[in-house]
Amino acid sequence: MTTTIIEPFKIKSVEPINFTTRGYREKAIKEAFYNLFLLKADDVLIDLLTDSGTAAMSSRQWAAMMDGDESYAGSRSFYKFEKVVKDLTGLSTVIPTHQGRAAEKILFTVLGGPGKVIPSNTHFDTTRANVEFSGATAVDLPVDSALKTDTRSDFKGNMDLDKLEDLIKRTGVANIPLCILTVTNNSVGGQPVSMKNIRATRALLNKYGIPLFLDACRFAENAFFIKLREPGYEDKTVRDIAREMFSYADGCTMSAKKDALVNIGGFLALNDEAVAEKARSLLIMTEGFPTYGGLAGRDLEAIAQGLIEVLDEDYLKYRIRSVEYFGDKLEKAGVPVLVPTGGHAVFLDAKRFLPDIPPHQYPGQAIAVEMYLEAGIRSVEIGSVMFGREKDGKFEEASLELVRLAIPRRVYTQSHIDFAAEAIIQVFKRRSKIPGYRITYEPPYLRHFTAHFEPLVKEAATVRL
Numbered sequence: 001m002t003t004t005i006i007e008p009f010k011i012k013s014v015e016p017i018n019f020t021t022r023g024y025r026e027k028a029i030k031e032a033f034y035n036l037f038l039l040k041a042d043d044v045l046i047d048l049l050t051d052s053g054t055a056a057m058s059s060r061q062w063a064a065m066m067d068g069d070e071s072y073a074g075s076r077s078f079y080k081f082e083k084v085v086k087d088l089t090g091l092s093t094v095i096p097t098h099q100g101r102a103a104e105k106i107l108f109t110v111l112g113g114p115g116k117v118i119p120s121n122t123h124f125d126t127t128r129a130n131v132e133f134s135g136a137t138a139v140d141l142p143v144d145s146a147l148k149t150d151t152r153s154d155f156k157g158n159m160d161l162d163k164l165e166d167l168i169k170r171t172g173v174a175n176i177p178l179c180i181l182t183v184t185n186n187s188v189g190g191q192p193v194s195m196k197n198i199r200a201t202r203a204l205l206n207k208y209g210i211p212l213f214l215d216a217c218r219f220a221e222n223a224f225f226i227k228l229r230e231p232g233y234e235d236k237t238v239r240d241i242a243r244e245m246f247s248y249a250d251g252c253t254m255s256a257k258k259d260a261l262v263n264i265g266g267f268l269a270l271n272d273e274a275v276a277e278k279a280r281s282l283l284i285m286t287e288g289f290p291t292y293g294g295l296a297g298r299d300l301e302a303i304a305q306g307l308i309e310v311l312d313e314d315y316l317k318y319r320i321r322s323v324e325y326f327g328d329k330l331e332k333a334g335v336p337v338l339v340p341t342g343g344h345a346v347f348l349d350a351k352r353f354l355p356d357i358p359p360h361q362y363p364g365q366a367i368a369v370e371m372y373l374e375a376g377i378r379s380v381e382i383g384s385v386m387f388g389r390e391k392d393g394k395f396e397e398a399s400l401e402l403v404r405l406a407i408p409r410r411v412y413t414q415s416h417i418d419f420a421a422e423a424i425i426q427v428f429k430r431r432s433k434i435p436g437y438r439i440t441y442e443p444p445y446l447r448h449f450t451a452h453f454e455p456l457v458k459e460a461a462t463v464r465l
């Protein structure tokens with residue numbers, strides 16, 4: 001019997017990628033102020049900046065798009081989309097939005113506000129931004145193991161239930177309009193949440209009458225991890241597992257740019273009709289009429305088809321294994337990676353990779369720049385550039401210094417991944433020569449997108465190799 005896990009598709013349409021010289025890349029990254037978000041995508045060879053909106057659509061999705069109904073109201077494509085989402089989530093109202101953060105903005109405008117507290121296993125940055133913009137406070141309650149990058153455990157994405165109960169008692173039920181579980185938990189390494197943890201979170205919230213929402217953008221990857229790792233689920237279909245996950249939720253926000261295998265789209269789904277009513281009013285003001293939200297009919301078609309395809313177990317087996325293959329390859333070469341590998345990305349641990357570069361000199365940014373210089377690979381720093389703060393004149397570092405190599409869905413082949421791993425291993429071998437960075441410009445919010453950097457001169461004394 002064969003054991004190699006292969007891409008469960010053949011390629012019908014290709015898009016060339018651009019090779020550049022090291023000299024060209026040195027110039028390009030300098031002109032981009034050493035911020036990879038400011039590079040032109042054409043100057044990138046393998047783009048691992050994000051798995052969001054970067055998937056390759058299938059021929060069936062493209063075919064469905066041709067069938068999109070662009071009627072302003074009552075579009076056939078909306079009803080198709082609504083049916084697929086309702087069958088999957090069991091939630092009664094489905095509100096399409098142009099992407100995940102638009103669903104978050106609407107939800108927290110209705111349920112957030114000053115004095116309110118929103119607990120989560122970990123809010124993604126857009127979720128936190130939307131909670132805080134409403135005047136509410138976002139509280140992250142990951143399990144302790146989430147912060148140990150070198151320790152394996154099956155469900156590092158879980159919510160810490162003791163901390164959740166403590167927070168509810170301290171804050172008072174009246175101030176907690178909902179609790180949100182991010183599946184998988186992106187900010188701690190794309191780590192899954194177990195069904196046991198979802199069920200126990202639900203049970204705890206029931207005690208206090210607090211609704212549970214899922215940030216469901218990687219629900220299928222989470223469901224597949226449950227099938228692989230959680231006793232009792234090995235013989236269940238991923239679709240049944242996903243449906244069970246949603247059965248504990250009163251609502252969800254979804255960025256369809258991840259597990260709906262499309263390039264744009266999202267939705268808010270929920271059971272509470274009074275909240276849905278307010279959400280629809282906001283939707284009409286900011287996104288569009290409730291049967292299209294911020295999307296074209298053809299986008300709704302592509303999402304509906306993508307939500308069916310993503311639950312194909314051959315696809316998920318290939319998806320999870322190909323990300324793990326990348327992580328294993330780096331780990332075997334001694335490169336410090338967060339273990340176990342998450343669902344959508346490999347995360348390098350920059351603190352262990354560059355122990356001599358302190359957080360305020362942004363070791364993750366240093367590695368990301370170096371991987372671009374080495375071979376045109378684009379990644380993203382998820383550390384003190386993204387989450388560090390100047391508070392009362394003092395630098396507050398992020399809890400983890402990571403570099404994320406996110407894998408777009410169905411886009412790159414095994415040889416692209418082999419090539420990227422080879423380049424990263426080269427960078428690791430010359431790590432003692434990598435300089436730290438300082439920020440020369442930053443905007444007031446979400447600085448990682450537009451900040452400017454400058455390399456610091458590497459002092460001979462810090463060279464170890």
Ligand code: P61
Pocket residue numbers: 049050051052099100101102124125126127182186215217255256257265266380
């Ligand atoms: C990503 F650098 N993620 O991981 P939207 N929830 C979760 C997400 O992962 C997420 C959203 C909600 C991105 C894109 C991204 O600063 C950044 O459809 C768990 O992008 O609005 C998005 O979904 C929001 C990258 C977003 C960033 C913001 O790469």
